[in-house]
Amino acid sequence: MAQPIPLELPPRDPRKELLDRLQSAPLEHAEALLDAFDLLEQLHQSGALQKLRGTISASDEILERGVDAARSPAGTRALRNLLILGQVLSSIDPDLLKCIAVAAGETLGSARKTVIEPPGLLALLSEFRQPELRRSVTLINRFLETLGHQLKTPGANHPQS
Numbered sequence: 001m002a003q004p005i006p007l008e009l010p011p012r013d014p015r016k017e018l019l020d021r022l023q024s025a026p027l028e029h030a031e032a033l034l035d036a037f038d039l040l041e042q043l044h045q046s047g048a049l050q051k052l053r054g055t056i057s058a059s060d061e062i063l064e065r066g067v068d069a070a071r072s073p074a075g076t077r078a079l080r081n082l083l084i085l086g087q088v089l090s091s092i093d094p095d096l097l098k099c100i101a102v103a104a105g106e107t108l109g110s111a112r113k114t115v116i117e118p119p120g121l122l123a124l125l126s127e128f129r130q131p132e133l134r135r136s137v138t139l140i141n142r143f144l145e146t147l148g149h150q151l152k153t154p155g156a157n158h159p160q161s
Contacts, residue, residue, distance in 0.1 A: 026033060043049045055062070069075045119127070127133055 040049075043052075070079065128137075
């Protein structure tokens with residue numbers, strides 16, 4: 001009958017393995033280490049390391065102040081408003097928002113544009129022949145109608161006039 005071959009492995013020393021890796025690291029990663037030292041020196045010279053050290057040492061106080069601000073009525077309203085604004089932004093079709101951004105950029109442009117004189121009544125009425133203007137006015141009207149319905153809905157969270 002066959003006899004098993006005895007296998008004797010030397011005991012593993014994790015500390016020695018780590019020491020070997022540490023000794024060979026400067027040779028294997030010399031360029032990365034030099035870049036890291038350069039970055040560390042730049043952070044030191046700019047004072048960013050000092051600020052980071054101060055922030056870490058004051059982290060408990062910063063956290064307490066943040067929690068106090070969030071617990072205040074104004075903080076609560078701000079957080080609720082941020083959540084609602086997030087819902088509003090997620091409900092808007094990105095293509096429509098892009099159209100609004102382009103229209104705002106083309107209409108408002110830069111502050112260096114010359115002031116446009118307001119049109120007369122007849123010129124304003126003639127603008128309503130353009131389908132683009134009527135389409136925009138219809139969109140604004142639909143928004144204002146929906147807002148009016150929301151404001152008159154009983155039990156809605158809004159101030160009563």
